[in-house]
Amino acid sequence: MRTPRRHWADAALMLPLAVVLLGPLLVAANRLWAVGGVDPMTAALGLSQAGWRSAWSSIQLAFLASMGVVMLGTPVAFALAKQPARRRRWMTTAVALPFVTPSIVAAVAFLALMDVSGAIGSTLRSASATPLLGQGSIALLIAMVWFNLSLVTRMLAPALSRTDPAYLEQLRLLPQGNNAWLRFRAWWWPVLGPALGAAAGLTFTFAFTSFAVVRWLAPEATTIELLLAEQGAGAGIPGYRTGLSRLVLGTAVVQGLALLVAAVVVNAMQRRHGARMLQTTTLHNETDPASRRSTAIAVSAVVFALTPLLAVLAASVRVRTPSGHRFGLDGWRRALDGDAGGTGLVEALATSMGTAAWTVAIAVPVGWWCASAVLAAERAGHRRRAQAIDLLAMAPLVVSSAMVGLGSLLGLLRFAPDLIASPVLLPLAHATLVLPVVVRVLLPAMRALPDDLEEQAATLGLGPWRRWSLVRWPMLRPAAVVAAGLALAFSLGEFGASWILVRSTGSTTLAVLVDAWLARPGFDATTRPAAMAVASVLGLLAAGVMLGVERWRDDRIGGGL
Amino acid sequence: MPGLHVQGLRVDFGERTVLDGLDLSVASGERVAILGPSGCGKSTLLRTIAGLQAPASGLVMLDDDDVTDRPAEHRGIGLLFQRPVLYPHRDVAGNLALGLPRGLTRDERKQRMASALLEVGLEGFEARDVTTLSGGEGQRVALARALLAKPRALLLDEPFSALDGTLRRRLVETTAAVLQERGLPAVHVTHDPDEAEAFADRVFHMEGGRLTQRL
Numbered sequence: 001m002r003t004p005r006r007h008w009a010d011a012a013l014m015l016p017l018a019v020v021l022l023g024p025l026l027v028a029a030n031r032l033w034a035v036g037g038v039d040p041m042t043a044a045l046g047l048s049q050a051g052w053r054s055a056w057s058s059i060q061l062a063f064l065a066s067m068g069v070v071m072l073g074t075p076v077a078f079a080l081a082k083q084p085a086r087r088r089r090w091m092t093t094a095v096a097l098p099f100v101t102p103s104i105v106a107a108v109a110f111l112a113l114m115d116v117s118g119a120i121g122s123t124l125r126s127a128s129a130t131p132l133l134g135q136g137s138i139a140l141l142i143a144m145v146w147f148n149l150s151l152v153t154r155m156l157a158p159a160l161s162r163t164d165p166a167y168l169e170q171l172r173l174l175p176q177g178n179n180a181w182l183r184f185r186a187w188w189w190p191v192l193g194p195a196l197g198a199a200a201g202l203t204f205t206f207a208f209t210s211f212a213v214v215r216w217l218a219p220e221a222t223t224i225e226l227l228l229a230e231q232g233a234g235a236g237i238p239g240y241r242t243g244l245s246r247l248v249l250g251t252a253v254v255q256g257l258a259l260l261v262a263a264v265v266v267n268a269m270q271r272r273h274g275a276r277m278l279q280t281t282t283l284h285n286e287t288d289p290a291s292r293r294s295t296a297i298a299v300s301a302v303v304f305a306l307t308p309l310l311a312v313l314a315a316s317v318r319v320r321t322p323s324g325h326r327f328g329l330d331g332w333r334r335a336l337d338g339d340a341g342g343t344g345l346v347e348a349l350a351t352s353m354g355t356a357a358w359t360v361a362i363a364v365p366v367g368w369w370c371a372s373a374v375l376a377a378e379r380a381g382h383r384r385r386a387q388a389i390d391l392l393a394m395a396p397l398v399v400s401s402a403m404v405g406l407g408s409l410l411g412l413l414r415f416a417p418d419l420i421a422s423p424v425l426l427p428l429a430h431a432t433l434v435l436p437v438v439v440r441v442l443l444p445a446m447r448a449l450p451d452d453l454e455e456q457a458a459t460l461g462l463g464p465w466r467r468w469s470l471v472r473w474p475m476l477r478p479a480a481v482v483a484a485g486l487a488l489a490f491s492l493g494e495f496g497a498s499w500i501l502v503r504s505t506g507s508t509t510l511a512v513l514v515d516a517w518l519a520r521p522g523f524d525a526t527t528r529p530a531a532m533a534v535a536s537v538l539g540l541l542a543a544g545v546m547l548g549v550e551r552w553r554d555d556r557i558g559g560g561l
Numbered sequence: 562m563p564g565l566h567v568q569g570l571r572v573d574f575g576e577r578t579v580l581d582g583l584d585l586s587v588a589s590g591e592r593v594a595i596l597g598p599s600g601c602g603k604s605t606l607l608r609t610i611a612g613l614q615a616p617a618s619g620l621v622m623l624d625d626d627d628v629t630d631r632p633a634e635h636r637g638i639g640l641l642f643q644r645p646v647l648y649p650h651r652d653v654a655g656n657l658a659l660g661l662p663r664g665l666t667r668d669e670r671k672q673r674m675a676s677a678l679l680e681v682g683l684e685g686f687e688a689r690d691v692t693t694l695s696g697g698e699g700q701r702v703a704l705a706r707a708l709l710a711k712p713r714a715l716l717l718d719e720p721f722s723a724l725d726g727t728l729r730r731r732l733v734e735t736t737a738a739v740l741q742e743r744g745l746p747a748v749h750v751t752h753d754p755d756e757a758e759a760f761a762d763r764v765f766h767m768e769g770g771r772l773t774q775r776l
Binding site for chain 1: 611612613632633634635636638639640642644646648650651658659660661662663706707710712
C-alpha cells in the first residue's frame with residue numbers, strides 16, 4: 001500500500017544511503033588514486049606480482065570453501081530434514097552456532113583444537129590445501145566450512161522439510177523419475193539449485209573477505225583482505241610509498257569486482273529460490289522416519305559444530321607447564337586484570353555491547369526501510385528500481401570490512417578530522433557492514449506477506465499507522481527480531497574494521513582484545529589461556545544471542561540467513 | 562489373470578489398522594470406484610497399490626506379476642493426486658516430458674505430447690506456464706502425463722473434487738472414455754456417489770478397512 005508520493009520519497013532517500021554506504025569507499029579510492037597517481041582500473045590491470053598472488057590466493061580460498069560447504073552441507077541438510085521436528089530444531093540450531101561465532105573466536109578455536117589433538121593437530125598445522133595458500137590452509141578450509149555450513153542447511157531446510165511430498169511421489173510414478181539420479185535432476189536440482197547457488201555465493205563472499213582466520217590459521221596465505229588490512233594503514237599518505245597506494249587500490253578493485261559478481265549471483269539465486277519456494281511449499285511438516293545413516297550424519301554435524309567451541313572453553317583453563325599442562329583459572333584472571341595497562345575483559349565487554357547496541361539501533365531501521373523500498377518497487381512493477389536498491393543495500397557485502405574501516409578513516413581525516421576519535425565511528429562502520437544481513441532477513445519475510453492483508457485492513461477503515469502497527473508489524477516482528485539478533489551477533493564479533501578503527505578510536509572490542517592477547521610477543525604460559533578466556537566470553541555471547549532469536553525464526557519464508 | 566488384484570491387504574498406522582485384509586480385483590479395461598467417508602483409508606489403499614505406502618501384509622498383483630515388494634518407480638502404475646501435481650519450474654511440455662520414456666527423438670517427443678494434449682482437450686497448450694492453468698486444465702495435463710507414461714493401471718485419488726459440477730462431469734466422462742479406449746484397469750476414489758456411478762462399472766463402499774460392493 002504505497003502511494004506514488006511514497007515511491008518518490010523512497011527514491012529521494014536512496015541518495016543519503018548511497019552516500020553513507022559508498023562514501024567511505026569513494027573517499028578511499030579517491031585518496032589512493034591521488035596518492036598513487038593512477039586510476040582504479042589502471043591500478044587493477046597493472047597489479048604487481050604480489051597483488052595478483054593475493055588475488056589468486058583469495059579466489060582459490062573462496063572457491064574451495066564454497067565447494068566444501070556445498071559438498072558437506074547438502075548431505076547434512078538432507079539428514080537434518082529427516083529428523084523428527086523437535087530434534088531437528090535443536091540440531092539445526094547447534095549446526096548454525098558457528099555462523100554467528102566471531103571469526104576471531106573461530107581462529108582461536110581451531111588453534112586450540114590443533115593444540116589438543118596431538119598428531120592430527122600438528123599434521124593439520126603443516127598441511128597445505130594448495131601450494132599458494134601454504135601451511136595450515138587445510139585447517140583454514142575446515143574452519144571456513146565449519147563457519148558456513150549452516151548457510152546450506154538453513155537455505156535448504158525449507159525446501160527439504162516443507163515442499164509438498166506429492167511432487168516427489170508423483171515423479172516416482174513417471175518414467176523420467178524412476179531412479180534417484182533422474183529424480184534429483186528433475187526435482188531436487190531445480191528446487192535446491194538456487195538455494196545452493198546462493199549459499200555458495202555467500203560462502204565465497206565470506207571466505208574472500210575473511211581476515212582473522214586467515215591471519216591466524218594460514219599465515220602464508222596472503223589474501224587480498226589480509227593485504228588490505230595489514231598494508232592499508234601505510235597507504236594513502238602523500239609522498240610515502242606510492243607503490244603501496246597503487247597496490248592497495250588495485251587489489252581493492254579486483255576484490256570489489258569479484259564480490260560484485262558473487263553478490264549478483266546471490267541476489268538472483270535468492271530471488272529464484274524464494275519464488276520457487278512460494279510455488280511448492282505447503283504446510284506439510286512431517287517427514288519419513290529418520291534412518292540410522294541420516295541420524296549418524298546429523299549427529300556428526302552437531303559434534304563438528306560444537307567441538308571447536310568447547311575446545312576454546314577447555315583451552316581457557318589449560319595452562320602450559322614445563323612438564324606438560326595443568327588446569328587453572330590463571331588465564332581468566334589475567335584477562336580480567338587487563339595485564340597492567342592493557343584493556344580488561346569487562347571494559348572490552350562493555351565497549352562491545354555498547355557498539356553492538358548502537359549498531360542494531362542504526363542498522364535495523366535502515367534495513368527495514370531498504371527492504372520496504374525494494375518490495376514496494378517490486379510490487380509496483382519497477383523491477384530495475386527494486387534491483388538498484390537491493391544491490392545498493394548489498395554493497396557492503398561487496399567490499400571488505402578492512403576497506404570500510406580504511407575508507408571511514410580516510411574520509412574522516414579529509415572531511416571531519418575532529419570526529420576521528422568519535423565513539424559513533426565504530427557502530428557506523430558495523431551498521432554499514434551488517435546492513436546486507438538485515439535486508440536479507442527482512443526482505444523474504446516482507447515478500448511472503450500477502451498484499452491483500454493490508455488492503456483488507458484499509459477497507460475496514462484502518463489508517464496507515466494502524467495498518468502498520470496492527471497488521472504489518474506483528475507479522476514481521478519475528479523477522480525483525482532475527483535481523484536484530486544477527487546484527488548484534490555480527491557486530492559483537494566484527495574484527496576487520498574494528499582492528500583498523502581501534503587505532504583511532506581506542507575502543508578495544510572483545511574481538512580486538514582476543515587478537516591483542518594472541519599477538520603478544522614472547523612466551524608466557526597464561527597469554528594463550530587469556531586469549532581463550534576472552535574468546536570464550538565472545539563465543540558465549542554470540543551463541544546466547546543466536547539461541548535467543550532462534551525461536552523467532554520461521555523457515556517457511558524461503559530460508560536465508 | 563490380467564488386471565489389478567489386491568489380496569488380504571493390511572496397513573497399520575501405529576496401533577490403528579487402516580486396511581484390514583482388503584481384497585479387490587479389477588479386470589483389464591474395467592473401472593471401479595470406491596466411496597467412503599474422509600479418513601476411512603481410500604487414499605491409503607491407492608498409495609499402497611502404487612507402492613508409496615508399504616503394507617504390513619497382503620499382495621498387490623498386476624497381470625499375474627507380484628509387485629508387492631517392488632518400489633513405486635518400477636511398478637508401472639499411474640496415480641492422479643487430489644490436486645494436479647505439476648512442476649512449477651517446467652512448462653506444460655516440460656511436465657509432459659516427465660511421462661515419456663527416455664531415448665525418443667525430439668520429433669517423437671513433440672508428436673506424442675501433442676496427441677496426448679489433444680486427447681484431453683488441451684491442444685496447443687505445450688508452452689503454457691503451469692502456474693497459470695485453471696484447476697481443470699491442470700488435472701487434464703496431469704492425466705495426459707500419466708497416460709504418456711503408458712501405465713499398466715491408473716489410480717485416481719479424488720482428482721476432480723475441487724472442480725465445479727459441470728466441469729467435473731465433463732472431465733469424469735473424458736477420463737472414463739480415454740481409459741476405456743486404452744483398456745486399462747482403473748480405481749477411482751471419491752466422496753461423490755454420482756461421480757462414482759458416472760465413472761465406474763462397479764462401485765464399492767469402504768468401511769472398517771474393507772470393501773463392500775454397492776448393488
